[in-house]
Amino acid sequence: xxxxxxxxxPPLMPSAAGAENKAPIPPAAEVPIDEILxxxxxxxxENRWEEYFERLRAEDPVHFNxxxxxxxxxxxxxxxxxxxxDTTWTDFSSAHGITLGFPIGTELPEGAxxxxxxxxxxxxxxxxxxxxxxxxxxxxxxxNLEPLIRQxxxxxxxxxxxxxxxxWVDTVSIELTTMxxxxxxxxxxxxxxxxxxxxxxxxxxxQPGGIIESMEQRRDELMECLEYFMRLKAERLENPGxxxxxMLAHGAETKDMPPMEYLGNLLLLIVGGxxxxxxxxxxxxxxxxxxxxxxxxxxxxxxxxxxxVAEVIRWQTPLAYMRRTANRDCTIGGKSILAGDQLLMxxxxxxxxxxxxxxxxxxDILRRNARQHxxxxxxxxxxxxxxxxxxxxxxxxxxxxxRFENIEVLEEPTRTLSSFVKGYTSMPVRVTxx
Numbered sequence: 001x002x003x004x005x006x007x008x009x010p011p012l013m014p015s016a017a018g019a020e021n022k023a024p025i026p027p028a029a030e031v032p033i034d035e036i037l038x039x040x041x042x043x044x045x046e047n048r049w050e051e052y053f054e055r056l057r058a059e060d061p062v063h064f065n066x067x068x069x070x071x072x073x074x075x076x077x078x079x080x081x082x083x084x085x086d087t088t089w090t091d092f093s094s095a096h097g098i099t100l101g102f103p104i105g106t107e108l109p110e111g112a113x114x115x116x117x118x119x120x121x122x123x124x125x126x127x128x129x130x131x132x133x134x135x136x137x138x139x140x141x142x143x144n145l146e147p148l149i150r151q152x153x154x155x156x157x158x159x160x161x162x163x164x165x166x167x168w169v170d171t172v173s174i175e176l177t178t179m180x181x182x183x184x185x186x187x188x189x190x191x192x193x194x195x196x197x198x199x200x201x202x203x204x205x206x207q208p209g210g211i212i213e214s215m216e217q218r219r220d221e222l223m224e225c226l227e228y229f230m231r232l233k234a235e236r237l238e239n240p241g242x243x244x245x246x247m248l249a250h251g252a253e254t255k256d257m258p259p260m261e262y263l264g265n266l267l268l269l270i271v272g273g274x275x276x277x278x279x280x281x282x283x284x285x286x287x288x289x290x291x292x293x294x295x296x297x298x299x300x301x302x303x304x305x306x307x308x309v310a311e312v313i314r315w316q317t318p319l320a321y322m323r324r325t326a327n328r329d330c331t332i333g334g335k336s337i338l339a340g341d342q343l344l345m346x347x348x349x350x351x352x353x354x355x356x357x358x359x360x361x362x363x364d365i366l367r368r369n370a371r372q373h374x375x376x377x378x379x380x381x382x383x384x385x386x387x388x389x390x391x392x393x394x395x396x397x398x399x400x401x402x403r404f405e406n407i408e409v410l411e412e413p414t415r416t417l418s419s420f421v422k423g424y425t426s427m428p429v430r431v432t433x434x
Contacts, residue, residue, distance in 0.1 A: 028052040033060050037067075038075045038346065038419070039100055041205060044320065045417040050361065053077055053349040062333035070100050073342035074335065075321075079353040079374065081332055082345040085324055087379040092324035092343060099203070099323055099420050100344060145183075149392055152179050153399045160431055165410055168285055168429045173278040180392060181273045186243035187232070198225045199274040202267050203420050210417070226263040233262070244269055271421075276318040277389045279423030281396060282413070283316030284308075286427065289409040291363040298365055302401050308365040309393045314373030315363045317348040320422040322377060347374040348422060405432045 025042060028051040036052055043049040056063050056077045063075040076082050085092045156175055160166065174196055182192040201218050204211035212218045229245065236246040248254045248265065257265070288295040298304055321344045328339045337343070351373050352360040364370075376386040400407065413427035 028055045034064075036060075036063065037065055038063065038077075038344070039065075039070075041417045041419045044419055044422055045415045047412075047415060049320075049348065050352065053346065053352065057349060057353060062335040064335065070342070072338070072340075073100060073323075073344060074332070074337060075344045075346055076332070077346050077349040077353075078333075079350040079356045082347065082350040082374055083378055085332070085343055085345055086322070086374075086377055089379060091327050091330060093327050094324060096325040096342075097323060099321075100342060145388075146391060146395065148183065149180065150395050150399070152176065153392075153395050157399055157403060162431060162433055165428050165430055168407070168409075168427045169278070169282050169413070169424050170426070173281040173424075176281065176392065176396065177274050177278040180277075180388075181270065184244050184269075184273060185232070186236075186241055186245065191228075194225075194228070195270055195274060198222065198267065199270045202271055203418055205417055207417075222263065222267070225266065226259060229262070229266050230259070273388075275421050275423060277392055279318040279416075279421070280313055280316050280389065280393060282424040282427055283318070284312040284393065284397065285407055285429065286409060286413060286424070287312055287315055287363040289407075294363055294365050295406075298397075299401060302398070304365050305394055305397045305401075306390075307367070307370055308397065309390050310370035310373065311363060311365055311367050312393070313375045313389070314351045314357070314367075314370055316422070317351050317373075317375050318422055319375070320348040320419055321346045345374075347377070350374045403433060405434045407431050 025040075025046060025048050028036070028048075031052075033055070036056065038049075038052065038056065043052055056075065061076070061078040062081065063077065064072070065075070066072045076085060153176060156172055160171065178192045178196050179189075181187070181195050182189050185195075187195065198221070201212050201221055204218070206212050206214050206218065212221070232245045233249045236243070236249045240246040240250055248257075248262065254262075254265070288298065294308075298308055324343045324345065326337045326339055326341045326343060330337050332343075351357065354360045356372065357367070357369065408430045410428040410430055414425045416423040416425055
């Protein structure tokens with residue numbers, strides 16, 4: 001059990017001190033290369049990450065850090081190294097967690113909450129648990145879902161204020177993804193914003209005035225999440241449906257899972273279905289405002305929407321990294337990796353690798369290899385909801401172009417204080433009709 005146990009607390013704790021330090025972040029060129037700490041969440045909340053990872057790719061693509069809380073970890077910043085580790089699960093395990101954590105064998109601090117999830121497992125357990133829930137995003141089910149996705153998208157867009165400022169993140173991105181998530185879980189619709197809350201607190205850094213103020217608060221709220229879903233599980237045992245809760249309740253490999261494993265898999269599905277899509281929805285608005293010539297091109301050629309969707313998933317990269325743990329001593333990029341070392345596969349950096357993506361920092365809706373992005377991962381852990389995310393984004397932009405002349409970002413958005421979830425907390429916009 002311990003090998004497949006993750007915790008909702010370690011991911012960002014090693015860099016939480018960096019979040020409290022309000023000193024200006026220096027230019028990357030002024031920081032000694034061995035002092036760069038890629039997991040500093042302020043690099044992402046202040047949108048300074050690109051210059052730091054550009055330097056790492058150029059000078060130290062397999063970058064070592066060691067901290068008191070996290071122990072030894074390596075940051076992989078080039079595309080090919082990331083893809084190699086991601087596709088070689090026999091050498092690089094997920095069973096010790098998918099986010100930066102404490103060294104193996106370290107006792108977790110008081111208030112930490114241990115949960116298990118199939119993404120933090122290796123075959124064969126990973127495969128059978130994942131298979132239990134993949135039917136909800138099977139192609140046939142997506143075909144059935146598309147009319148509902150389109151109807152809800154139309155309703156949300158038609159309700160937007162015209163020529164008046166509003167927050168795109170809350171009004172559109174969160175609303176659309178939370179409605180979709182409630183449908184997949186057959187979750188009471190009137191309580192759907194609870195899903196947003198549970199998603200937000202899963203990887204939030206505890207700090208005064210923050211999303212959560214302590215690990216104990218996170219633990220208590222996530223136990224409320226477990227209690228809620230235990231009630232839903234009991235209902236679906238009596239009256240099963242085609243939803244995720246029913247699939248977990250009746251699946252041969254998941255029906256008897258311990259409560260904390262049930263919670264872990266629920267949080268995986270909640271974060272995977274909420275944070276990633278909602279931040280890419282917001283990212284698409286931001287990207288097209290940063291590159292207005294691409295917005296103009298899309299208006300003239302709406303048939304480019306599918307490729308634009310792939311490009312924004314690359315450009316945004318809603319989850320900045322995933323972790324693996326070395327099963328044995330090995331060498332990557334000339335660096336000696338020890339068994340037990342953590343490896344952070346920085347998808348956000350690999351997606352800006354100019355050896356794969358020409359002019360990689362640019363947002364280009366005509367990019368020929370946009371679909372080669374790393375954002376969904378590779379190998380056995382490739383995101384199972386990738387087609388659903390693409391569908392939601394495609395429908396959103398089809399409906400945007402059908403009714404709006406422009407969506408203008410009014411000021412720089414505020415971003416998530418996280419080096420794992422790469423997203424937005426608010427984005428003031430104004431829309432104008434055709």
